[in-house]
Amino acid sequence: MHVFYQAAEANRWVRQQTALGITVGLVPTMGALHEGHFSLVDTSRGTCQKTIATIFVNPTQFAPHEDLSRYPRTLESDLEGLRRHHADAVFIPETEDIYPRGFSTYVDPPEVSLPWEGDCRPGHFRGVCTVVLKLFHLLPSTHAFFGQKDFQQAATIIAMVRDLGVNIEIVVCPILRDPDRLAMSSRNRYLTPQERNRALAIPLALEQVQLAVAKGISDASQLEAIMKQILSEGPVDQIEYAAIVDPYALTRVTRIDHPAVAIIAARVGQTRLIDNDRIAPQDG
Ligand code: PAF
Numbered sequence: 698m699h700v701f702y703q704a705a706e707a708n709r710w711v712r713q714q715t716a717l718g719i720t721v722g723l724v725p726t727m728g729a730l731h732e733g734h735f736s737l738v739d740t741s742r743g744t745c746q747k748t749i750a751t752i753f754v755n756p757t758q759f760a761p762h763e764d765l766s767r768y769p770r771t772l773e774s775d776l777e778g779l780r781r782h783h784a785d786a787v788f789i790p791e792t793e794d795i796y797p798r799g800f801s802t803y804v805d806p807p808e809v810s811l812p813w814e815g816d817c818r819p820g821h822f823r824g825v826c827t828v829v830l831k832l833f834h835l836l837p838s839t840h841a842f843f844g845q846k847d848f849q850q851a852a853t854i855i856a857m858v859r860d861l862g863v864n865i866e867i868v869v870c871p872i873l874r875d876p877d878r879l880a881m882s883s884r885n886r887y888l889t890p891q892e893r894n895r896a897l898a899i900p901l902a903l904e905q906v907q908l909a910v911a912k913g914i915s916d917a918s919q920l921e922a923i924m925k926q927i928l929s930e931g932p933v934d935q936i937e938y939a940a941i942v943d944p945y946a947l948t949r950v951t952r953i954d955h956p957a958v959a960i961i962a963a964r965v966g967q968t969r970l971i972d973n974d975r976i977a978p979q980d981g
Contacts, residue, residue: 758824898931
């Protein structure tokens with residue numbers, strides 16, 4: 698596996714591949730890699746001829762009240778995992794590579810980024826869009842892979858690519874869950890066993906929504922009430938949102954008469970967790 702620390706070297710490697718007509722899959726990450734990330738690498742390898750991951754804890758996507766220094770950094774095991782999953786290359790930029798001295802140009806993120814995470818994490822998607830677009834330029838790959846767990850992030854990147862005419866195919870990969878059903882996340886490592894137990898209210902709430910829909914409940918406010926009750930019983934410490942939304946616009950829906958998505962953000966102890974599940978309307 699090539700390990701690039703210099704943007705120019707990583708850029709050259711990607712351009713060498715694409716010049717030969719080789720498809721290149723980009724897997725952007727902030728490190729602290731887990732099986733969810735590795736499934737993106739595996740999907741990229743199944744889709745593209747070469748795969749390059751990036752590891753960069755992007756300072757601009759942390760809202761003012763969020764602690765960038767607390768974000769886990771596990772470079773050695775990240776590299777070992779990427780090798781195990783046969784990534785062809787990894788790019789580990791320095792902050793100055795992404796944000797050179799005097800940097801002041803940011804992406805104004807699309808409308809779909811405004812509610813939910815946009816409300817709870819001011820500036821977050823401005824930072825995400827800026828770094829992702831920059832990575833798309835530095836590593837001009839044919840495909841890029843993102844996880845469905847960050848549902849609004851994926852919708853935001855798809856909208857940005859459409860709006861700005863970026864020539865890259867975005868692939869959204871399914872959520873991976875641990876055996877206790879908690880969605881895999883770099884932040885799960887912060888949970889104490891007792892907190893983790895309480896956090897299981899999140900997947901449980903999503904499962905109960907599916908059951909309710911299967912039983913014929915299609916009123917979104919009823920489904921939201923079910924999620925909120927289960928989360929309160931968990932109990933999680935704070936429900937930031939639990940909503941049924943349109944999968945493209947991320948606006949609240951009133952009924953499940955089209956495909957929708959249930960989205961949750963909740964705090965357990967000091968840890969903020971997000972999860973979601975797609976909901977298909979029932980026939981008839
Ligand atoms: O999902 C993430 O890990 C980050 O938001 C991303 C896409 C790597 C941008 O920093």
